[in-house]
Structures are given as structure tokens and as C-alpha cells.
Amino acid sequence: MxxxxxxxxxxxxxxxxxxxxxxxxxxxxxxxxxxxxxxxxxxxxxxxxxxxxxxxxxxxxxxxxxxxxxxxxxxxxxxxxxxxxxxxxxxxxxxxxxxxxxxxxxxxxxxxxxxxVALTxxxxxSQALAMLLGRKTAPERVASAVLDLAGQFGRPARQKKRGAVTFHLYPTRTDLADWLGLTVETVSRCFTRLKKAGLIDIQHNDLVTLLEPANLARVAAGDRALS
The missing domain is CATH 2.60.120.10 (Jelly Rolls)
Incomplete structure (x- = not known):
């Protein structure tokens, strides 16, 4: 029980x-x-x-x-x-x-x-989540999540290009889907698209590296579309 x-x-x-x-x-x-x-x-x-x-x-x-x-x-x-x-x-x-x-x-x-400070x-x-759920596309949501997690858990990436940041991906795809208001399949597809675009790298499904933080931020803001 x-x-x-x-x-x-x-x-x-x-x-x-x-x-x-x-x-x-x-x-x-x-x-x-x-x-x-x-x-x-x-x-x-x-x-x-x-x-x-x-x-x-x-x-x-x-x-x-x-x-x-x-x-x-x-x-x-x-x-x-x-x-x-x-x-x-x-x-x-x-x-x-x-x-x-x-x-x-x-x-x-x-x-x-x-x-x-904590309440602010x-x-x-909460306001950022409302904007994300209400107006952002799926790639914009996933890009925003990656940037957020990198900000909380990131560290400089070794043996990667200058400015790259890496972090351990604690949430599963299901956790991310429940956070971003997406399906698990959509979250996975967005990660694949971000990787193919050269913006991130993923190793063993739980180590994420931001290769192009500035361009990833453009995706998150809706200023750059993924091919």
C-alpha cells in the first residue's frame, strides 16, 4: 500500500x-x-x-x-x-x-x-508560464524550457565551442510535456529539430549542451523559425 x-x-x-x-x-x-x-x-x-x-x-x-x-x-x-x-x-x-x-x-x-524576492x-x-502556454509554439516552448533549465543548472561545457553551456536534464520527456502543455512525442520532435539545427547537443538523453545560446534564445522569442 x-x-x-x-x-x-x-x-x-x-x-x-x-x-x-x-x-x-x-x-x-x-x-x-x-x-x-x-x-x-x-x-x-x-x-x-x-x-x-x-x-x-x-x-x-x-x-x-x-x-x-x-x-x-x-x-x-x-x-x-x-x-x-x-x-x-x-x-x-x-x-x-x-x-x-x-x-x-x-x-x-x-x-x-x-x-x-521569492514572491517576485x-x-x-508564473507570468512567463502563462505567456508560454497561451501564445508560444511548440519549438518556442521547448527552446524556452532548455534556456530556463540551463540558467538554473548549467555550467561551461568542456571540449565544446566557446560559450557553450551544458546541464543535466532532470525532467523526463513526460515531465516536460506536463510543464509545456505538449505531448511527449512533440517534445521529443522539438528536441530533435533543435539538435539538427545545431543549437543543442544531447548525450545519453539526459546531458544537454547549448551550442548556440543566442540563436536558441531567438527561437524561444519567436524571432527565428526552425527548418
Whole structure:
């Protein structure tokens, strides 16, 4: 039977069968600071509000799920960023790790300056997601995602052209599809097109290198079409 990462007195506001997938490795507060395995559920939508956590290493997906299992990934969160922001006494979304991840509890209450920075960033990313889902084409969405992930996880690429950036691709094609509002097949096709255009390289399906960051940004902005 799947276990849920909840404590005595925590009652969900709605049935959550879809949220319980991959919940066989529930997160416990006493594991803070240890390395959590991939697909560890940090907290669940609808349950009593969890502590806020800062991602030290790794990647966390935040998402909301409909009763039929359809999922919208709200954000992919990298090192230095905080998850669990928001008002109210219930979690407004769920969170799970996408790779080996280390978290730390954020002391409450947050300093006013830190809270302002975190909320401003959250709002900006929400607005960017709304634009992406509402107006961008599939190649523009995937290019935007690659640039975003490179900004969070990228490092200078060795043995590549000057200015190239490489990063580990934590999300699967399914995670990316749920983030970008696309099908898995469309995400895969867009990666292939970006690779054929010489804008990125992909090794072993999880190591991505940006070969032409400026031109990739043009694709993401709609200023350059892919052939």
C-alpha cells in the first residue's frame, strides 16, 4: 500500500488518487539535509501546509493534478530557490524530486526582503508560464524550457565551442510535456529539430549542451523559425 507523507490530524480536502503515484518513497521532515532519491514526494496538494524548503542540490517539480490524472507542472525548481510559498493552511500544489535532491527547511518567518524576492520571482515565472502556454509554439516552448533549465543548472561545457553551456536534464520527456502543455512525442520532435539545427547537443538523453545560446534564445522569442 502506498504511504502518504502526512502527520496526525492532516486531512486532505479532496480525494487524491492521482497524486499518490510515485509516493512509495514519502519525504519525512527528519530527512532534511540528507540526499533524497528521485520521485520522492515532498508534499501533496490539499494537505495541511508543509514547511517551506530551499533546494540545496538537485531539482524539484511543483505541480497540480486533476482527478483524472492530468497534471500541470507549475515549475521546475533548482538550487537556491524555495518551494512551499503561498498563503493559507493548505498546500496549493504538490512537489516531488526529479533527481537526487537535498533540501533544507527555511526558518519561519522569512525575512521581509527574502520573502519579497521569492514572491517576485514566483510571480515573474508564473507570468512567463502563462505567456508560454497561451501564445508560444511548440519549438518556442521547448527552446524556452532548455534556456530556463540551463540558467538554473548549467555550467561551461568542456571540449565544446566557446560559450557553450551544458546541464543535466532532470525532467523526463513526460515531465516536460506536463510543464509545456505538449505531448511527449512533440517534445521529443522539438528536441530533435533543435539538435539538427545545431543549437543543442544531447548525450545519453539526459546531458544537454547549448551550442548556440543566442540563436536558441531567438527561437524561444519567436524571432527565428526552425527548418
Amino acid at each position: 502506498l504511504q502518504m507523507p502526512v502527520h496526525a490530524g492532516e486531512v486532505p480536502i479532496a480525494p487524491l488518487p492521482a497524486l499518490l503515484r510515485n509516493a512509495d518513497r514519502p519525504f519525512h521532515k527528519d530527512a532534511t539535509g540528507s540526499l533524497l532519491p528521485p520521485r520522492t514526494v515532498v508534499f501533496l496538494e490539499g494537505f495541511a501546509r508543509s514547511p517551506r524548503y530551499r533546494v540545496v542540490d538537485g531539482c524539484v517539480a511543483t505541480f497540480q493534478t486533476l482527478s483524472d490524472g492530468r497534471r500541470q507542472v507549475i515549475d521546475l525548481v533548482g538550487p537556491g530557490r524555495i518551494i512551499g510559498l503561498g498563503a493559507g493552511d493548505r498546500n496549493r500544489h504538490s512537489a516531488e524530486t526529479l533527481g537526487f535532491t537535498r533540501l533544507e527547511v527555511v526558518a519561519e518567518p522569512l525575512a521581509a526582503s527574502d520573502l519579497e 520571482e514566483t510571480l515573474a515565472r
